[in-house]
Amino acid sequence: MEVQTNGTARAMTELIEVTRALAEGDFERPLEISLQGELGQLAAHIETLRENLKLLSPRFASSVHLIPKAGQGVAEISQQAEVSVNSILGLVDEMCADQDVVSDMLGKAKSGDLASLDIARLQEIADKTGASLMSVMSFLSFQDVVRQRAEKVQAMIDMVEEKIRDLLAKFRVQVDEALDEDSLKSPGEIDLTNSEAVDQSSIDDLFK
Amino acid sequence: MLNPDMNVLVVDDAATMRRIVRSLLRELGIKNVREAEDGEMALEDLKRQRADLVVSDWAMPKMTGIELLRAIRQDSALKDTPVLMVTAESKKESIMEAIQAGVNNYIVKPFNSKTLEEKLNKIFKVA
Numbered sequence: 001m002e003v004q005t006n007g008t009a010r011a012m013t014e015l016i017e018v019t020r021a022l023a024e025g026d027f028e029r030p031l032e033i034s035l036q037g038e039l040g041q042l043a044a045h046i047e048t049l050r051e052n053l054k055l056l057s058p059r060f061a062s063s064v065h066l067i068p069k070a071g072q073g074v075a076e077i078s079q080q081a082e083v084s085v086n087s088i089l090g091l092v093d094e095m096c097a098d099q100d101v102v103s104d105m106l107g108k109a110k111s112g113d114l115a116s117l118d119i120a121r122l123q124e125i126a127d128k129t130g131a132s133l134m135s136v137m138s139f140l141s142f143q144d145v146v147r148q149r150a151e152k153v154q155a156m157i158d159m160v161e162e163k164i165r166d167l168l169a170k171f172r173v174q175v176d177e178a179l180d181e182d183s184l185k186s187p188g189e190i191d192l193t194n195s196e197a198v199d200q201s202s203i204d205d206l207f208k
Numbered sequence: 209m210l211n212p213d214m215n216v217l218v219v220d221d222a223a224t225m226r227r228i229v230r231s232l233l234r235e236l237g238i239k240n241v242r243e244a245e246d247g248e249m250a251l252e253d254l255k256r257q258r259a260d261l262v263v264s265d266w267a268m269p270k271m272t273g274i275e276l277l278r279a280i281r282q283d284s285a286l287k288d289t290p291v292l293m294v295t296a297e298s299k300k301e302s303i304m305e306a307i308q309a310g311v312n313n314y315i316v317k318p319f320n321s322k323t324l325e326e327k328l329n330k331i332f333k334v335a
Contacts, residue, residue: 131321135320137321141228143224145296
């Protein structure tokens with residue numbers, strides 16, 4: 001009887017140790033004890049849990065780094081878009097300034113001051129505008145860069161989602177695919193969809 | 209001056225990019241431009257009709273730009289076709305890979321129209 005009690009006490013100590021190790025993220029220590037009855041069932045379930053966590057742990061470790069990478073990818077997309085748009089705006093500013101020069105010259109010519117028509121300057125502006133318009137067109141290629149980077153970020157997010165689903169499936173957590181966005185939101189959560197945006201003409205109607 | 213009669217094949221899965229490159233080539237006097245959505249279509253097109261220049265993206269479905277480049281260089285009828293890559297792929301290893309595969313020049317998106325003209329002048333040795 002005493003031997004049995006001692007054996008059970010040792011097994012319980014081992015069970016507590018392994019469970020503590022699990023709680024601290026150590027999934028390597030196997031539970032190698034023999035217990036009967038309900039304690040034996042408990043031990044078996046804990047060992048199954050340990051094996052599941054051990055299997056999933058490296059997959060999660062490898063996917064955790066994807067989340068900051070995806071965030072960095074989004075930041076780079078935003079930066080790239082800003083740089084390209086600023087380049088385009090710079091060119092547009094220059095063309096507007098040249099447009100003012102042309103308008104000024106034409107205004108003076110209309111009122112009889114033909115001497116103000118600087119043909120060489122007009123030609124220079126015409127050539128420069130043509131080149132600037134081509135530059136604007138080529139800078140618009142940034143949208144293709146944005147598209148490709150967004151696809152890479154999307155692929156990273158898909159990988160993380162797959163691993164989360166693995167975990168949920170492993171622990172038999174039911175995923176309700178029909179959950180709507182409102183029920184998922186916690187208080188103060190930012191709504192990333194602009195589903196309630198209205199167009200300008202609808203806004204104008206409100207001010208009639 | 210670039211030969212205005214040259215015919216060019218533009219390969220990119222993004223229709224907007226094909227349109228941009230086509231417009232820029234037109235501004236340089238090059239009007240004979242045809243298009244392909246991916247490397248596979250481009251290769252089939254080249255086998256039907258040669259091109260004086262291929263302008264290709266890198267990341268495309270079915271056959272990427274680098275795979276297209278290799279296929280062109282391995283084809284005895286197509287191997288000397290000049291290939292210019294115009295792509296968002298800017299990693300040094302990728303550029304080196306393209307050079308080793310035989311690309312004639314490389315432009316990273318977004319790019320300036322002057323850059324396109326410079327690279328074409330370099331490929332066709334125009335002063």
